[in-house]
Amino acid sequence: MNPSSEAEEGGLKRLLKWAAEHGVEVSESCSSLGLGHSLGVSYFPGAGGRGVAALRPLTKGDLLLKVPKYALITTHSLISICETLSLALKPHLFLSPTQVFTVCLLYEINKGKSSPWHPYFLHLPRSYSILAAFGELETQALQVDYAIWAAQKAISKAKYEWKQASTLMKELKLKPPLLTFRAWIWATGTISSRTLHVPWDEAGCLCPVGDLFNYAAPTEESDCFEDVDNCKNEYAKDDLDMHHSQRLTDGGYEEDAAAYCFYAKKNYNVGEQVLLSYGTYTNLELLEHYGFLLEDNPNEKVFIPLEPDMHSLSCWLKDSLYIHQNGRPSFAMMCALRLWATPSYQRKSIGHLAYTGCQISKDNDTLVMKWIAKKCDAVLKEMPTAIEEDKSLVHLIDKMEEYENPWEWLKEAGAIFAGEFGSNNILKAALVVERDETALVRTKMLIDRWKLAVQWRLMYKTVVARCFSYCTETINSLSATSIS
Numbered sequence: 001m002n003p004s005s006e007a008e009e010g011g012l013k014r015l016l017k018w019a020a021e022h023g024v025e026v027s028e029s030c031s032s033l034g035l036g037h038s039l040g041v042s043y044f045p046g047a048g049g050r051g052v053a054a055l056r057p058l059t060k061g062d063l064l065l066k067v068p069k070y071a072l073i074t075t076h077s078l079i080s081i082c083e084t085l086s087l088a089l090k091p092h093l094f095l096s097p098t099q100v101f102t103v104c105l106l107y108e109i110n111k112g113k114s115s116p117w118h119p120y121f122l123h124l125p126r127s128y129s130i131l132a133a134f135g136e137l138e139t140q141a142l143q144v145d146y147a148i149w150a151a152q153k154a155i156s157k158a159k160y161e162w163k164q165a166s167t168l169m170k171e172l173k174l175k176p177p178l179l180t181f182r183a184w185i186w187a188t189g190t191i192s193s194r195t196l197h198v199p200w201d202e203a204g205c206l207c208p209v210g211d212l213f214n215y216a217a218p219t220e221e222s223d224c225f226e227d228v229d230n231c232k233n234e235y236a237k238d239d240l241d242m243h244h245s246q247r248l249t250d251g252g253y254e255e256d257a258a259a260y261c262f263y264a265k266k267n268y269n270v271g272e273q274v275l276l277s278y279g280t281y282t283n284l285e286l287l288e289h290y291g292f293l294l295e296d297n298p299n300e301k302v303f304i305p306l307e308p309d310m311h312s313l314s315c316w317l318k319d320s321l322y323i324h325q326n327g328r329p330s331f332a333m334m335c336a337l338r339l340w341a342t343p344s345y346q347r348k349s350i351g352h353l354a355y356t357g358c359q360i361s362k363d364n365d366t367l368v369m370k371w372i373a374k375k376c377d378a379v380l381k382e383m384p385t386a387i388e389e390d391k392s393l394v395h396l397i398d399k400m401e402e403y404e405n406p407w408e409w410l411k412e413a414g415a416i417f418a419g420e421f422g423s424n425n426i427l428k429a430a431l432v433v434e435r436d437e438t439a440l441v442r443t444k445m446l447i448d449r450w451k452l453a454v455q456w457r458l459m460y461k462t463v464v465a466r467c468f469s470y471c472t473e474t475i476n477s478l479s480a481t482s483i484s
């Protein structure tokens with residue numbers, strides 16, 4: 001949503017007024033869209049869209065916003081205002097806390113203007129691009145098996161949960177549009193991308209105004225885990241995890257204050273976007289839970305297919321054998337492959353070196369690097385499209401904004417990329433839908449999700465290509481030092 005439109009700006013003002021009446025510490029101020037004198041709602045293209053801006057210089061640790069417990073939306077707060085809901089839930093105890101919260105949210109939406117949360121609901125996004133909202137075309141556009149599998153799993157999980165909750169929703173007499181899978185996905189997206197952790201409910205809470213902060217990834221101040229040579233033992237990983245949890249302190253529910261409190265995690269200049277760390281996520285996880293990606297994600301992990309004995313020979317978990325965003329194999333991946341490349345009769349005597357992250361020998365490292373480089377090359381060659389093709393596709397999708405008539409764009413794009421995706425061509429699918437406004441909005445949403453899928457696979461391939469270069473350079477430097 002771009003708040004430049006008057007209607008949207010008006011809606012936001014009403015939301016802030018409503019929030020103030022509900023005890024959220026906001027006040028009308030110098031800015032027409034102000035949250036007190038410190039923060040304002042602003043639009044940040046390419047960085048989350050609508051978000052929160054600093055209206056004055058902010059210092060790391062400053063309290064930014066306080067949302068009292070009674071303004072938070074939780075399963076409990078929705079049940080406590082409605083006996084019908086509370087009674088209807090009793091025979092459905094098998095539903096998970098998130099399913100129950102989803103039903104309660106849809107039930108509250110069903111009340112329309114009579115819900116005390118109506119002004120808050122009005123400002124929620126109309127759709128989400130989380131993996132569970134993906135169709136077959138976007139799913140296949142991910143191209144990489146484990147990403148396709150993650151999308152398929154998210155979709156089938158959502159379908160299963162929706163079917164399970166359908167009886168309860170019918171008993172609650174929700175209006176037909178709110179009983180649909182589309183409505184369920186919307187509510188799932190709202191909960192997945194906007195809830196914050198609270199200690200008393202696994203499903204979390206919706207936090208009016210507090211959910212306007214966009215995301216910044218927690219970064220590694222210490223590069224320890226990036227550098228396989230400097231990272232000598234497993235404890236380093238535990239240290240790193242501890243480090244992470246200590247840094248995720250920019251927002252939390254505080255019992256003493258009976259409020260959700262948000263703090264500045266760094267210093268901000270006037271006009272800068274104030275960001276929160278929702279957690280440590282790879283791009284696939286961001287896509288799954290929040291429906292967006294970060295071009296520069298320090299927590300990115302890219303997986304390539306490994307031989308079964310690379311996993312079985314070492315005690316590392318599968319998830320720890322990955323490639324970092326900068327193209328370097330993870331500490332665990334190096335350890336596992338060094339062990340794998342050691343002749344079996346030597347594994348017992350010198351295998352401990354592999355576990356400590358040390359090089360076993362130059363020949364061993366050369367073998368490992370050659371194996372990874374060859375695998376990366378094969379992975380890239382097996383992809384249906386090349387990096388350059390994906391880049392031009394993203395560029396073309398971005399150009400859509402420049403067209404007054406999106407159907408013209410669809411025609412042109414269809415001509416350029418027709419055939420590339422065979423009979424599953426997303427553009428063909430989009431072109432055949434009815435040419436009315438609703439179809440146009442749906443097509444745009446489909447294209448947004450498709451773009452995310454193409455961006456994801458492009459980032460995947462970029463990291464694999466970086467890894468190929470890293471391994472090739474390492475092989476060269478290993479052979480140069482052997483000669484000298």
Ligand SMILES: C[S@@+](CC[C@H](N)C(=O)[O-])C[C@H]1O[C@@H](n2cnc3c(N)ncnc32)[C@H](O)[C@@H]1O
Pocket residue numbers: 001046047048049050051125193194211212213214215216289290291292293
């Ligand atoms: C808690 S909401 C943040 C406020 C949201 N922008 C809004 O307009 O309501 C989280 C959603 O914002 C978007 N978002 C947050 N951080 C982002 C980022 N760094 N880049 C792109 N989108 C982001 C994603 O759509 C995500 O699901």
